[in-house]
Amino acid sequence: MAAKSRDGHVWTPVGGFTTGIETDAVISPQTSISTSHNNVYDVVVIGAGYAGLAAVRDLCNQKQSVLLLEARDRIGGRTYTAKKDDFLYEMGGTWVTHHMGYLFREMVRYGMDRDLITTGSPNMEKGFYTINVAGVNPRKLSHEEAGAMQAKAWDMFVNVDGQYGRTICPLPHAQLDNPIVPRSTVEQWDKVSCQDRFEEIKHKLTSEEQGLLVSLLLHISGGNLEDSSLWDMVRSHALLMHSSDNFTDVWLRYKLRDGQTELAKRMFQEAKNDGLNFAFSTPVASIKQSASGDGPVTIRTVNNQTFRGRKVISTIPLNVLKDIQFSPPLSQRRQEAINIGHINHMTKVHADVSNKELERWNRMRFPGHLMYGYADGALPNGDVHIVAFGKDDRETFIPENDANKTIDALNDLHPMHVKRLLLHNWSTDPYSKGGPAWWRPGYMSKYQDELQSRHGNILFASADWAHGWRAAIDGALEQGTLNARTAFQENNNVRPKDNIVGNLLTRALSMCVPHSYDDIAVTRLIRGEFDRTKVPQHPVPHMMPSTGDHESKPAGGIKIINASLFRMGTKSMAEAYTILGYRTHHAIDDPFTVPWHLIEEAAEGKWPDVPGARPRRPYTRSDWDAIWGSYDVVTDVASPFTMDLAQAYPDAIFVVVQRDFDSWWSSFESEVLGWCFFRGAQPLVAIFSIFGLRSGNALRKCFLGFFNAKSLEDIKSNAREAYDRYFNDVRRLIPEERRLEHKLEAGWAPLCAFLGKEIPDVPFPRLNDRAAHTAHSRANFRNSLSLVVRNVLYWMVGVFFVGYLAWYLQGHLFSRD
């Protein structure tokens, strides 16, 4: 017999409501911590739902030391399978489909991809559907008729663009940042509520269709129409391949034969076999890391235990995060997103009933505490199993507190004799505080990037802000997988060049088709970096010698943007920030360690008409994070993107350092442009890029884009205008209170006052005069050339060796004599 979890409620006429349900999801023993990891884990994962299980399994596979902390006594989070009288009840997430890529991969991995059963009963089509909308006589329909009525209303609702969402949400896994629809267009749609859309189309629907549509929308969103975003419906429809023909098959038909808990158990078991440490019934209370990002993250539990990890992956649901204390505090925007939370407070109730005629029955009623009822199989004793759903009725309907009201709500759907109820109230549950996340109008545009971003060494993984199947099992698996990969790569300094085979292949491909092919995409494909928004935030070493620290320390987003162009004291400023304790990026000195290919992509996304640009979408927060997410301050190479970064990091402050045009231009022209655009530069840049050195490509595209130019001549003639536009924009768009106008000669005092720092006991740095810059540039050029020459030699040796081997084999092994 399965162990009893503390979760869930069961009602019988004799016993009334009792708390706790039998499920194989309960883990025994609850704790297994090997003393050898008592110190600092590579990764601590919080939460044993699907996001957490995917993360721990992947990390343990990679031989990381991992600790899983879970508040409940069981695995599965918002999914678990209760077991009663040899019948399985899905208490949360239930329906699966092969359209869910991450989930399907797991089902295949554990041999469960064929073990599906369907909702309902055999010969369901011979059953009936009852529809009961206020003001219209209830009536009986065939399932086919009901399906057609639902499809008509739903199609009308989601067909906002005449193409069933295809033109505004072509790629549901890339909603805000896809190559087809500008972000601003998506943001406009994202503002619309389900209520707005309903008002627009309701006159085209009969009262019955209206009732059916509204109840369906409330069933899906678990909230109310005003607070529910139309976009989430359009996104859902896009996930149905933009066709309501797939509605039932994708959303409501297939279940795992052995239950969600079986899949979760197999994932957990694999992690355990690979050395997972875990502690169940261990709710986390606070997560603390040093402000500088140094050292491990400390997690304190409600029971006052402490654990430490180099990285933390929190899978704590959106509506629960406000109970956790973070130090340093979360960004203002993330905290705002958390305070608002999601709106899904749906009710789900299982009922065993003795009415055999309901075996092939479905039902909708509107309004009602329970609006949908589905017959879903028969128990071994012949009783019929009904699963029913309601919207957010928390004010008036807490099912586990009022059995009579719950049974009345079921009887309102259809008269029935209820013998047993099973339910889990996800809204009163302190570890979910709601059902599957459904967002408010405008929420995605404002908060998605922030929710998906990191906070220093804390990564956040949850179905509640997944890219594609948000609010679904697949989204949880997506998030666990992606964040585990980031944690592993950062912990192990996995950098693209570590993949020797991938690199060789990339180079070979680049040599064959250097420009007709997107060699960066090829590089990523070979390296397994399929998701461009989650390019590993592998450490970019600090350039400033005074840090003495060449390890990445992610900081949770850029805090200070040094708004200033190249050759305007950026190196001195970078050194000053470093002295003040900020992780500072100053790139121009080092062509080898900066992710130039990403900077080049950013330029292509921003200035699609720049010569040589390949089609890209504009960069968004997660992309910028991939370049500069581990820094507090950005300087030189970030300057062409100042306004984009201002949008992506709304909490950042600005230090404006402007040098007068004439003296700046003469230095910039000779010291920077000269190195990028000298006669003969073009073929050299092409050769360098074959060997993976893309700094030349990136800088040329940045400069051409920034100066709105197609050539060096254009840059020269547009220089003054671009210079003025840049500083005007900064001053016009960044409010004064977030901006310091700084002069290097003013030294520490104004800068420290603005940043709230003590004045250091060293002179304000003055570095990188013209002579020093020239020397640097020369050295970089020499280093690039010698790297190319070295690589050419390697290739020649390789070709010679292969040729020799072929000659030898031909002569000695395959010779006919």
Ligand SMILES: Cc1cc2nc3c(=O)[nH]c(=O)nc-3n(C[C@H](O)[C@H](O)[C@H](O)COP(=O)(O)OP(=O)(O)OC[C@H]3O[C@@H](n4cnc5c(N)ncnc54)[C@H](O)[C@@H]3O)c2cc1C
């Ligand atoms: C009623 C219902 C029906 C659904 N139906 C479907 C469906 O049919 N198909 C589908 O694909 N999806 C469905 N979903 C959605 C899906 O189940 C969820 O989106 C997904 O399971 C969430 O996974 P997660 O790992 O992101 O979060 P969770 O599963 O919530 O996991 C988070 C874990 O963190 C733990 N935790 C929380 N706070 C703390 C703390 N302080 N300390 C330690 N641990 C903590 C929680 O206990 C939990 O185990 C449904 C969800 C519900 C509730």
